[in-house]
Amino acid sequence: MTNHSTEHRDRPLAGTVALVAGATRGAGRAIAxxxxxxxxTVYATGRTTREHVSEVGRSTETIEETAELVTAAGGRGVAVPTDHLVPDQVRALVARIDAEQGRLDVLVNSCWGGDHLLLSTWNAKMWDIDLDQGLRMLDLGVRSHAITSSVALPLLVRRPGGLVVEMTDGNAEYNRRFREQFYFDLAKTAPIRMAFALSHDLKDVGGTAVALTPGFLRSEAMLDHFGVREENWRDACAREPHFAVAESPVYVGRAVAALAADPDRGRWNGRSLDSGTLAKEYGFTDADGSRPDAWGYFRDVVDGGKDASADDYR
Known part of the structure; x- marks a missing residue:
């Protein structure tokens, strides 16, 4: 005999249908x-498949693998190759979700894929950045989100209680105080404003929209950048001491799962959130049992001069 209360506690999102746009790697994969x-049930989309590699140039992570990891974790993963800058591809994706599920409960806009453009222009003045490269960053980080929401929201709002998560880099407090490379600054600030605007549109239909950022993320690409693996990630602290406050992608994945399972998530509507803040609220931890607060660390220690260590913020 099934213990339904136990099943609900262990699988609070059973029956939920989610679309994670940009689920190939990093935060998107972990969220899925x-x-x-x-x-x-999670539809995992992106441009890199086992047959095709996107402009990011990383063939080691694919949407098929993400879908398999979703299923292995206890859900149902469905990989759908999708370029979210092509409206007809997004329309076909949403039509498939509608035909197969008849509903959409969670939309996670995690599309980006612009790091290869960003790293080569990080310290450049705006006018020294190739315009096509800059506009491509805006396409990848802003236009893709707008296309996806425009096409997917009519399905999501068919039922009350839908959740939209706009993924970005840095919370509103941090991004107000510090300027980054011109185009990246726009690309990471836009999702915060998107969530704010969508919160007003969704409120009348019982939905919730938030912006969410991880902290110092130990993504696959970041680990490669430092020449370490997840098992020995602390070795990178010798090169970058602030990496000591880094978090695995699991942390922000658990943040989204906690939001999706919270029947009172409407209290966050329109807010700019981060994984550390939600960990304190919902009680989840990173994969290693720690509870990093990266943005608190950067605010207090790195920028505020407080005499404390990264370990004090774990």
Whole structure:
């Protein structure tokens, strides 16, 4: 005999249908997997498949692998190759979700894929950045989100209670105080404003929109950048001491799963959130049992001069 209360506690998102746009790697992949671990059916989309590599140039992570990880975690993963800058591809994706599920409960806009453009122009003045490269960053980080929301929201709002998560880099407090490379600054600030605007549109139909950022993320690409693996990531602290406050992608994945499972998530509507803040609220931890607060660390220690260590913020 099934203990339904236990099943609900262990799989609070059973019956939930989620679309994670940009689920190939990093935060997007982890979000998809953690939604699956909570019982959701997750459509994992992106441009890199086992047959095709996107402009990011990383063939080691694919949407098929993400979908398999979702299923292995306890959910149902469905990989759908999608370029979210092509409206007809997004329309076909949403039509498929509608035909197969008849609903959409969670939309995670995690599309980016512009790091290869960003790193080569990080310290450049705006006028020294190739315009086509700059506009491509805006396409990848802003236009893709707008296209996806425009096409997917009519399905999501068909039922009350839908959740939209706009993924970005840095919370509103941090991004107000510090300027980054011109185009990246726009690309990471836009999702915060998107969530704010969508919160007003969704409120009348019982939905919730938030912006969410991880902290110092130990993504696959970041680990490669420092020449370490997840097992020995602390070795990178010799090169970058602030990496000591880094978090695995699991952390922000659990943040989204906690939001999706919270029947009172409407209290966050329109807010700019981060994984550390939500960990304190919902009680989850990173994969290693720690609870990093990266943005608190940067605010207090790195920028504020407080005499404390990264370990004090874990």
């Amino acid at each position: 997997v953690e939604l699956g671990a909570a019982g959701a």
